[in-house]
Every structure is written in C-alpha cells, then in structure tokens.
Amino acid sequence: MAQKLTDILLFKPIKLREISAANRIVISPMCQYSAELGLPNQWHYQHISGLAAGGAGVIIMEASAVQEQGRITHGDLGIWSDAHAEALQPYVELMRSHGVVPGIQIGHAGRKASMQRPWHGNGPLDDSDVERGELPWDIVAPSALASGEEFMVPHALTVEQIKQLVRDFATAAARCDRVGFDLIEIHGAHGYLLHTFLSPLSNQRRDGYGGSLENRMRFVLEVVEAVRASWPEQKPLLFRISGVDGAEDGWDLDDSVLLARALKQRGVDVIDCSSGGIAAASSPAAKGLPRGPGFQVPIAAKIRREAGVMTQAIGLITDAAQAEEILQAGDADLISIAREALYNPFWPKHAAQQLGVDRGFEQWPEQAGWWLQRRAAAMAKNS
C-alpha cells in the first residue's frame, strides 16, 4: 500500500522542549575555517544564508570555541567573549527569518587545537603557517599524549584548569542564549577535548578525572550540568558523541549507551551520533568505522533503543528515501546532513519533492519561488 503523505516522518514537525522545528532535518555543524580572530565574516553569511533558505528544520552553526586556545585552527569561530556572541546575532536573525531553529555547537579542540586549516595540510602549524602570520599555541588535554606522531604534545590540564573550562562552557551557553540561539550542541566527539577525557586511549590521568569509566565521564558530565544550568529550561541541548573510537582498547558502543543514559539524566535531549577521530588521521588509532552510506546509523539506533533517548543520525545520508527509512525504522529522531548540504543547500526542499510532500514553489523564498512556479507551469504545458 502506498504510504500516506501524513506518514512521512522527515517532514513531520518535531518539538524539542518548547522549541518547534518544522521538520526533522538538521544541518550538521561545519567549520568553515574562515573566521578571523574567532569572528564571522562575509563568507559565513553567504554559507548560512544558503543553508537557511534551503528548508531544514534546524541549523547548527559550526564548532565555536569556548576558549581562544580551544580553536582547531586560526580560522575557527569563537564564543569566548561577549563580542564574539554578539557577532553571531545577525546569523540567529537570518536563520529565524527563514523559519529555521537557530542552533550552534560549542566546544574545545583540546589536543587537536593549533592545527592547519584542512586545505593548508591538516597537520600541526609549521613554518609555512608562521610565514602567513599564523603562529602555533600551547595545547591542552587530559594527559600529555599527542594525537599523532608529528603533532604537538599537549599539557595535561590541572584540576583548576578543568574547573575553569567547566565555567567557560557554561558562560558560553549563557551568551548563546542572550543573542537568541534556541539550540546548543556540545561537541563531545572527533578527538576534541571532551572526547579525549572519555577515551582510555587519550585519558591516562590518575586523579578523579581518569581511570574508571565513571571518572573518565566526570568532566563531560560536569560540563553538561553547568551548561544545562545556564541554558534555559525550555531550550533543547544536544550532545555529539563519537559512539565508538573504532580502535583497539578504545571507547566503545556499550560505553556510549552508559554515557547517553547519564547525559539524558542531566538534561541532554538528543544524542548526535558520530564516530571516530580520537587520533590524528595519520595515526593507526584513527581507523574508525568503515565508511559507507549511513555507516553511523547503527550507533544512533542502539543508543535510542538502549538508553531511551532521542538520537540524531549523521554520516553519508544523502538521499531522501534513505533518511525517511532511518526514521521509519525507529533508528533515530533527527536526520543530520553535512557535505550534501554544501553540494546542494536546497537538499531539504528537493527531499520534500522526492517524498511527495513538497508544498510547491510558493514555499520557496519568493525571489526564486515566483519564477520556478512559472517555469514549472511552462514546462508542464510543453511536455
């Protein structure tokens, strides 16, 4: 039997706490490596404008650093001062003007900070970067272990520095609220600071923040508690995990289920299920999961079922039918897309057409929709 249009889940509105999204498509955070001193510029405006017109329910702006030294590269956005937050306010208004829930990811790059932009090599900053005026800076992590052979060795954080980081995450969240963001995602994946506390491959501390699983989760849970306390009750909080390290003796999926339960208890609404990245790409521990369409969906599915928490699926989801199947199977509550939205910012609108729930070109921004409606009519006449 043909599926009823009303049964299509991808375009069914969803309420996250008191915030309603028009559909279940979330644009995944994507660093543009184009900021200057942590501030956005014309490129960011162009990037977010395209995505905002594209029809997603939610956009999560790129990883924004809660401390200056928590940037991956010199081109990362920051949220470490009020001025940085205020610079993002026009983006909030831009997203809202298109009916998109304005979201942002906050994080700290830890031992993967002070790196080259991807197109400059993705390695540690070197002489070629210094020539461009981009100097390396000291990096921090739970333990003094580099992410790969050629990378800098981080300083192990002191307990006082850990407490300061917890406060900085909370302050950043309050800033995001003040400038109008309605959704925050904490970056706990991809080998950045929070993930390195969780994984035994990067955390070899002997104090209360290392050793047992409970201890390795402590920093993450303190950050979440502090963020939740400074972020309004009615606004949703997401947490991105690397569901598995995909490396021997690393963080695994059962650990993630336990973490997801603990996050849910502390007010996280959705677990965004990514994977890998615990080591630099050149290191053997960076293997991760074999890539293929929807390769991380099983992580979202298991966590949703076993931790009883909403999940977001991400990773090589490029087709509307594929996205719909994930939701219909009960494997996730939200579908996130990243590179496909770079390729086609109007992916959500095309997905609606593919699934037969498109509400016509009148739903497009009129500057395009008015013309496309007429073009469609002319094409239909001549067919």
Ligand SMILES: Cc1cc2nc3c(=O)[nH]c(=O)nc-3n(C[C@H](O)[C@H](O)[C@H](O)COP(=O)(O)O)c2cc1C
């Ligand atoms: C240009 C670019 C920048 C990214 N920046 C971030 C980021 O800021 N935070 C994050 O958690 N993931 C980041 N990612 C990972 C994506 O959010 C996403 O998880 C990944 O690309 C897989 O999804 P896809 O197959 O739909 O592209 C980035 C990916 C790309 C391509």
